[in-house]
Amino acid sequence: MPLRVQPVKMRADNTAWLFQDEATGATAFVDPADAAPAIAAVEAAGGRLDLILLTHHHDDHVGGALALKARTGAAILGNAADAHRLPPLDRPVQPGDRIPFGAAGAEVIDTPGHTRGHIAYFLADGPALACGDTLFSLGIGRLFEGTPEEMFESLGRFGGFPDATLVCCGHNYTASNARFALTVDPENADLVTRAAEVREAGARGELSVPSTLGQERATNPFLRAGTAEALGRLRREKDEFKG
Numbered sequence: 001m002p003l004r005v006q007p008v009k010m011r012a013d014n015t016a017w018l019f020q021d022e023a024t025g026a027t028a029f030v031d032p033a034d035a036a037p038a039i040a041a042v043e044a045a046g047g048r049l050d051l052i053l054l055t056h057h058h059d060d061h062v063g064g065a066l067a068l069k070a071r072t073g074a075a076i077l078g079n080a081a082d083a084h085r086l087p088p089l090d091r092p093v094q095p096g097d098r099i100p101f102g103a104a105g106a107e108v109i110d111t112p113g114h115t116r117g118h119i120a121y122f123l124a125d126g127p128a129l130a131c132g133d134t135l136f137s138l139g140i141g142r143l144f145e146g147t148p149e150e151m152f153e154s155l156g157r158f159g160g161f162p163d164a165t166l167v168c169c170g171h172n173y174t175a176s177n178a179r180f181a182l183t184v185d186p187e188n189a190d191l192v193t194r195a196a197e198v199r200e201a202g203a204r205g206e207l208s209v210p211s212t213l214g215q216e217r218a219t220n221p222f223l224r225a226g227t228a229e230a231l232g233r234l235r236r237e238k239d240e241f242k243g
């Protein structure tokens with residue numbers, strides 16, 4: 001795999017991501033909630049940082065961006081449409097843009113639902129999908145600013161990506177998501193197996209991300225919902241879930 005993909009734990013359950021192109025050494029960091037763990041991860045990977053990629057404006061995704069830039073000289077990229085509520089952008093981007101990075105670059109995907117200006121980045125070299133708070137392992141983000149229809153369409157934009165795509169999501173909510181998913185789809189053997197693996201990983205203190213899109217297609221009830229209405233119903237049930 002020409003792309004090195006590394007989760008970087010932040011705050012209670014945030015996962016930021018370090019992507020390093022092994023051929024050139026080019027490095028990108030996704031969603032630095034805080035600068036200190038981001039800087040430590042960059043230094044452990046050789047000290048070079050080219051790009052800071054932001055998925056959306058929430059503080060637990062952008063809080064460390066300016067300090068990380070000050071330390072490394074990396075350029076900050078984010079959605080031009082949300083520039084007014086993001087840290088100052090060196091390169092405003094738009095859905096459909098291809099950002100130069102490694103051989104294949106990073107494609108900007110329009111993913112409103114959690115927030116209006118949310119975007120994701122698809123790196124075909126991984127393949128890896130930095131999807132912020134859109135898709136989680138076994139769940140999705142809350143619909144703070146968008147509708148079930150928007151989230152359904154956003155998730156649909158991942159439909160053409162390969163099963164092997166690493167799902168580099170913004171939080172490790174997998175254990176709680178697994179408990180809810182089992183109430184929705186208790187007969188799903190792949191989900192039962194995955195939920196057991198998630199419990200075991202948690203007991204060892206390990207992250208349960210990244211998963212792959214293939215795993216999510218087999219186990220994630222929100223990706224399997226079929227319609228925006230069904231997705232909205234599941235999201236409301238999950239909002240109430242006390243598992």
Ligand SMILES: [Zn+2]
Binds near residue numbers: 061
């Ligand atoms: Zn968020």
